[in-house]
Amino acid sequence: MLSAGYVLRRVLQMVPTLVFILVVTFVLVRLLPGDPLSAIGGDHVTDAQVAQARAAYGLDQPLFAQFLLYVRRVVTGDLGRSIVVQVPVWSLVGERLPPTMLLSGMAVAIGVGLAVPLAFASALRRGRATDLAIRAGAQVGLSMPVFYIGLVLLTVFSAHLRWFPVGGYGDGWGDRVYHLFLPALTLGVSLAAVLMRSLRAAIVDVLGAEYVDFARAKGLPTRVILLRHVLRNALISTLALLGPTVGSLLGGAVITESVFAIPGVGRLMIESIYGRDYPVIQGLTLSLAVTVSLAFLVTDLIQASLDPRVAR
Amino acid sequence: MTGVADTRPGALAVRGLRTVFASPAGPLTAVDGVDLDLAPGEILGLVGESGSGKSVTLRSLLRLVRPPGRIAGEVLWGGRDLLGLRPGELRRVRGREIATVFQEPMTALNPVLTVGRQIDESLRAHTGLDARGRRARGVDLLDLVGIPAPATRLADYPHQFSGGMRQRAMIAIALAGEPRLLLADEPTTALDVTIQDQILKLILALRARLGMGVILVTHDLGVVAQSCDRVAVMYAGRIVETGPVAALFAEPRHAYTRGLIGSVPRAGGERRPLLSIDGTPPGLGARPAGCAFHPRCGFATDACRREAPPLAAVAPGREAAGREAPGREAACWHHAAVAAAGIEAPVPEPA
Numbered sequence: 001m002l003s004a005g006y007v008l009r010r011v012l013q014m015v016p017t018l019v020f021i022l023v024v025t026f027v028l029v030r031l032l033p034g035d036p037l038s039a040i041g042g043d044h045v046t047d048a049q050v051a052q053a054r055a056a057y058g059l060d061q062p063l064f065a066q067f068l069l070y071v072r073r074v075v076t077g078d079l080g081r082s083i084v085v086q087v088p089v090w091s092l093v094g095e096r097l098p099p100t101m102l103l104s105g106m107a108v109a110i111g112v113g114l115a116v117p118l119a120f121a122s123a124l125r126r127g128r129a130t131d132l133a134i135r136a137g138a139q140v141g142l143s144m145p146v147f148y149i150g151l152v153l154l155t156v157f158s159a160h161l162r163w164f165p166v167g168g169y170g171d172g173w174g175d176r177v178y179h180l181f182l183p184a185l186t187l188g189v190s191l192a193a194v195l196m197r198s199l200r201a202a203i204v205d206v207l208g209a210e211y212v213d214f215a216r217a218k219g220l221p222t223r224v225i226l227l228r229h230v231l232r233n234a235l236i237s238t239l240a241l242l243g244p245t246v247g248s249l250l251g252g253a254v255i256t257e258s259v260f261a262i263p264g265v266g267r268l269m270i271e272s273i274y275g276r277d278y279p280v281i282q283g284l285t286l287s288l289a290v291t292v293s294l295a296f297l298v299t300d301l302i303q304a305s306l307d308p309r310v311a312r
Numbered sequence: 313m314t315g316v317a318d319t320r321p322g323a324l325a326v327r328g329l330r331t332v333f334a335s336p337a338g339p340l341t342a343v344d345g346v347d348l349d350l351a352p353g354e355i356l357g358l359v360g361e362s363g364s365g366k367s368v369t370l371r372s373l374l375r376l377v378r379p380p381g382r383i384a385g386e387v388l389w390g391g392r393d394l395l396g397l398r399p400g401e402l403r404r405v406r407g408r409e410i411a412t413v414f415q416e417p418m419t420a421l422n423p424v425l426t427v428g429r430q431i432d433e434s435l436r437a438h439t440g441l442d443a444r445g446r447r448a449r450g451v452d453l454l455d456l457v458g459i460p461a462p463a464t465r466l467a468d469y470p471h472q473f474s475g476g477m478r479q480r481a482m483i484a485i486a487l488a489g490e491p492r493l494l495l496a497d498e499p500t501t502a503l504d505v506t507i508q509d510q511i512l513k514l515i516l517a518l519r520a521r522l523g524m525g526v527i528l529v530t531h532d533l534g535v536v537a538q539s540c541d542r543v544a545v546m547y548a549g550r551i552v553e554t555g556p557v558a559a560l561f562a563e564p565r566h567a568y569t570r571g572l573i574g575s576v577p578r579a580g581g582e583r584r585p586l587l588s589i590d591g592t593p594p595g596l597g598a599r600p601a602g603c604a605f606h607p608r609c610g611f612a613t614d615a616c617r618r619e620a621p622p623l624a625a626v627a628p629g630r631e632a633a634g635r636e637a638p639g640r641e642a643a644c645w646h647h648a649a650v651a652a653a654g655i656e657a658p659v660p661e662p663a
């Protein structure tokens with residue numbers, strides 16, 4: 001089991017990451033074209049009003065002081081206000097985050113759910129037709145862009161077969177899961193392709209281990225050998241991949257949400273980029289970056305709890 | 313020994329065992345027609361140079377050779393051919409009737425499961441004990457193989473064990489199902505002399521208590537002399553000589569055995585190659601025709617280079633004067649000459 005000390009140390013290791021994220025999101029807005037204020041202003045602003053606004057936003061202070069100001073605001077939960085819709089960024093993000101989280105969660109479940117049995121089938125029938133077919137399938141999955149997979153699924157299952165809605169988010173949990181199934185499958189398929197490849201290699205590796213032979217020599221049931229001895233060891237190396245994958249998963253979510261008209265952060269990001277809604281862009285980038293590093297933390301902790309050899 | 317197979321429960325009769333590994337360079341025959349017999353409760357030593365096929369032989373008995381290895385022949389266990397069993401039936405033999413101790417203690421235990429868990433799963437598979445009973449039995453087993461503070465050690469992972477402790481843990485796991493036959497591949501190599509002695513005594517005690525038979529692979533002829541009833545000598549994938557330990561050590565009938573005994577450490581402990589075997593064993597792909605030992609053999613003649621000698625009963629020789637030495641077999645055209653040459657080396661001292 002994990003010790004509290006290990007978890008604490010691992011959480012503290014996130015501090016530099018978080019500082020880095022803050023610096024990047026702070027600099028980001030300053031790199032964007034134009035003064036943040038010109039986007040609000042328009043033609044009818046006087047110099048005095050600009051100066052006043054600059055002072056109000058702290059823009060007349062040295063850069064470092066501005067950064068500290070920014071950090072203080074973020075830490076107290078103030079991400080600013082949307083310029084376009086004039087509501088706090090935080091409430092906007094908070095409203096759009098749940099669909100994306102549900103979508104990503106379902107995508108991970110589908111991805112892992114597809115990858116584990118396929119990786120086993122492929123690794124156990126190494127070099128035979130099943131293996132070649134599964135690996136070819138994974139190759140196709142990897143080379144197809146996410147939006148293309150989405151469009152294909154949409155055409156087949158929504159337009160033709162009418163099994164699933166063409167888009168949107170529903171009301172109530174059951175309806176939402178139903179609405180999100182196709183988009184989650186879209187993301188899950190490309191995730192499965194990535195995970196399958198790594199997991200297959202790991203399973204092939206572990207199947208060659210002496211302790212698997214010893215488990216056989218002990219007369220254990222095949223199920224126990226495959227799940228307890230093989231999968232557990234193979235997952236340890238594959239989990240290391242799942243953390244970074246969450247980053248690309250969120251990237252995929254941006255596209256998928258557009259294809260399936262899901263009111264998630266992906267769509268919000270695209271909307272706010274079009275509307276030059278800088279505070280929203282900044283707030284979103286910040287929340288997504290934090291989400292990704294939390295995903296890293298969680299996969300690391302799971303990995304550590306599976307592998308007694310890592311210091312903990 | 314290619315006689316009638318012993319079909320009593322607990323008896324093992326191996327006939328024509330061949331294990332071949334496919335390789336890009338062609339098939340490699342690691343085990344080349346091995347015959348072995350083991351009476352119930354008997355302890356058989358299996359000796360031979362590195363690469364002679366001892367480990368592959370042991371693994372083949374329970375079909376633990378993985379692809380591209382192919383096993384042919386018969387492994388009659390109480391009369392049932394293990395090589396013909398369905399997977400489910402074979403699984404009930406593995407661990408419960410025939411247990412295995414692998415040669416590599418460092419890699420044979422699963423690094424991410426506690427030692428206790430790895431004992432527990434064997435007990436779960438082969439006994440009807442409940443969780444508490446299995447835990448108590450796990451403590452007993454670790455204690456039996458001489459691991460101190462066994463109750464706390466159950467929660468340790470293999471990397472927290474030394475090599476010798478891992479080897480003992482592996483023996484504990486093998487004994488969990490109270491097997492009738494133990495296939496032990498160099499079970500004492502990583503252990504210091506005291507522990508080695510303790511493990512051998514344990515094996516002898518289990519033989520006495522459970523009637524457990526043992527095939528003991530070892531490089532140490534002292535261990536054979538101390539604990540085995542009979543010994544089989546392997547060379548290049550074949551059994552070249554078998555017989556009761558004392559008789560075989562006193563009067564080897566195969567030139568390779570003679571060399572092996574001659575290179576045993578003397579009473580003083582220093583290793584003196586009295587009758588050293590020159591050269592190295594042939595590689596799997598380059599076995600010489602005829603007797604595989606002929607390039608290294610001082611007794612070799614044209615017959616040896618032409619045709620491989622079969623493993624056949626040899627007449628009792630000088631050593632039988634006054635006592636019976638049954639079951640002696642050798643695969644040597646000139647076994648009489650080898651016997652007549654005698655050995656300058658003493659019989660190995662028990663450790």
Ligand SMILES: Nc1ncnc2c1ncn2[C@@H]1O[C@H](COP(=O)(O)OP(=O)(O)OP(=O)(O)O)[C@@H](O)[C@H]1O
Pocket residue numbers: 333340342360361362363364365366367368369381415596
């Ligand atoms: N999986 C495999 N594939 C190909 N060749 C193998 C395989 N396993 C063993 N061999 C070969 O079979 C031969 C016999 O090996 P084995 O391990 O049985 O020797 P051994 O008598 O146990 O030696 P040692 O005393 O060193 O343990 C060796 O030449 C080895 O390289």
Ligand code: SF4
Pocket residue numbers: 566567568603604605606607609610611612613616621643644645646647
């Ligand atoms: S058969 Fe010939 S070569 Fe082989 S051991 Fe006997 S004497 Fe030597």
Ligand SMILES: [Mg+2]
Pocket residue numbers: 366367368415497
């Ligand atoms: Mg070996």
